[in-house]
Amino acid sequence: MSWLTKTLSSSIGKKVLMSLTGLFLCTFLVVHLSGNLQLFYKDGGYAFNTYAVFMTSFPPIKVISYANYFFILFHAFWGLYLEYQNRKARSVRYAVVRNSSSWSSRNMAILGTVLLVYIVVHMGDFWYKYHNEPLPYVQYTSDVRTGQIVANEMPSTYTQDVKKVEISDLETGVHLVIVKDLYKEVARVFQNPLFVLIYIVGMFAVAFHLYHGFQSAFQTLGWNHPKYTPLVRGISTWIFAILIPIGFAAMPIFFYVKHLMGN
Amino acid sequence: MSEGNMNLTLKVWRQKNAKVNGSLETYQVNGISEDMSFLEMFDVLNERLVSEEKEPIAFDHDCREGICGACSMYINGRPHGPLEAVTTCQLHMRSFKDGDTIVVEPWRATAFPVVKDLVVDRAAFDRIIAAGGYVSVNTGNAQDGNAIPIPKEEADKAFAAAACIGCGACVAACKNASAMLFVSAKVSQLALLPQGQPEREERAIKMVAQMDAEGFGNCTNTGACAIECPKEISLENIARLNREYLGSSIASTVA
Structure with a gap:
């Protein structure tokens, strides 16, 4: 084995792969939210629809989007593999456990699995239709x-x-x-309260997953410092666990309320 | 010996050896003094079991003053019981109430097989230390004082890491049975001081390799280890181990 495969297949190396792919996906979320905020413009979807064209045709973005699909799958299945290993490390379970760690940190695999299912549903709703159906x-x-x-x-x-x-x-x-007209499709999907609910549940999973995940990625990379770690934890909580999920969840709610009010 | 007024119900893991399955058995212990340590309460129970010609409960203990790391009981779902920064031997019955039911289990980790009852084999820790947790060059007399300046902050961090008694509570507390807090303390105490420098890179790589070979889980930064650690070893050590390991792997000239 070369030093690189040896390093990346060690317990720390495996975690580094989770950390780096996770941080990539965090930056993706920031871009995804920023772009999708255009759904709130009162322009009949002009900004959003032309943005959708740009995102699916500009070559560098296309390259990054394929990297993104790969990292989502890699992060999900590598994480499940680590969870399998971690469960194997305790073959006999305790009869009584009183946890001192956060709920998020203990349930990353479950939250991640919910997110994977959510991403499949989400991409089926919009990505698949945009690429394959005559909108x-x-x-x-x-x-x-x-x-x-x-x-x-x-x-x-x-x-x-x-x-x-x-x-x-x-x-x-x-x-x-x-x-x-992807904008119209978004508005149509979110007329259905079931989808609104699925998306809100998905955003709860994002919130709890990133409450632990974002700051944990820094610890894995060795970033733990009395001056900077409080900042990282603050960003993890306030931006990734609160602001971003609320921003995304506001979209289905916005369109549902708009539909209820008759436009 | 027992001159107290606490009556307790104990549910203790009994297991003959590593090859057979164990189970929780219930014992009633009466007249326990709140000034007894948790282990003395077990001594009382064992004396009774011996007088009843039953097999006493096997448990690890040695110094009984919180510095050897031998005692290892998982009490009511927490390693070393309900208090923080305390080993089982320094836990006293006043931390419990009369009439309590207390569940006592051994450390649970595939890398720590049960030897008998509450005793687990922690030789995996010894093998990790043997892989690199030492300074192998011993030359001449001690240096003159202040010949090699060490910043106070570094010395304090090394000392805090060196407080690890290797009891394994971190592994027991971790949902993944990861040994990262132990290994990080043992790497840190040497990485921070001049004596540890010559073997610094090699040490991190070899100790992590041994840790992985022993079948401990992967760290997911839940932080349970540091909360349950009787010596309050900080999570900063795990970050340092990550830096030591990754830095050493990248900088090493071994292709």
Whole structure:
């Protein structure tokens, strides 16, 4: 065995792989949330739908997205393998256990499994449909001078070979864009309270998983310092366990409430 | 000997040897003094068992003053019982109430097989130490004082790590039966001081390799080990072990 495989197959090395892939997925969540906040714009989904085109066509982003799929699978199955090893390290269980550690830290594998199922459901809802199903198209007409954007649904029979058709008329100052209407699909899915519930449960799993996970990744990499560890723990709790899950959960709730109010 | 007024119900793990299955057995102990240590309460019970011509309960103990690391009882779901920073021998019956039911189990880890009843074989720790937890070069007399300056903070950290008595409570407390807190204390106490420098890289790599070979679980940073440790070994040591191990592996010239 080379030194690298030897190092990465040691107990510490195995944890380093969990740590690095986990931190990558944490940065992904930040980007994912930032991008999806565009769902809250009152522009008929123009920003969100053109962002979806950019994210699925810009080559560097495509490379990162494939890395992301791989890291999700790797993190999940490597984690389950470690959990299997850890259970084997205590073949006879205690009759009575009084835990002194946090609930999150003890249930990372269960939370992670919930998240894996959630990710499959989530990607089935949007990623799969966006790539494989004939979603309707929408045409945005914007007035370059006033910045006003008008959305018009394209007939259901309309298709185009490119992801985005973009026409600018300099004389009239009209900018026209035709893209797949993923925004409408998001709004449609979240009319169903069952999906709203599934997404909220998913975000609870994210919250508890990252409450332990983010700061634990730093400890695994050897980062434990009286000055900086409180900061890392603060980010773990306030940003990754509270702010980000609330930001994501606000989306299904927003669309559900919007639907209830009749638009 | 027993001149108290506490009556307790004990549920104690009894197991003949590593080859057979054990089970919890219930014992009624009466007239226990609250000033007795937990182990003295077991002595009273064992005296009675001997006089009844029954097999006494086997348990590890030696110094009974909290410094040897021999005692190892998992009491009511916590290693060394309900108090923090205390070994079983320094736990007194005043930490319990009259009428309590107390469940006593051995350390549970695949790497710590049960020898008998509450006694487990912790030779895995010895093998980890033998893999590198020492300074092998011993040359000449002691240095003059202050010939090699050591910052106070470093000396304090090394001393705090050296307080580890190797009892195995960290392994017992960890949901993964990981030995990282023990190994990290033993690596840290030498990595922080000049005497430990020549073998510093090799030590971290060899001790971790032995730890893995013994079948301990992987650390998931739950922190239960540091909370239950009778010598309050800090989690900072585990971070240091991670740095020592990763740094040594990357910097080592062995391809």
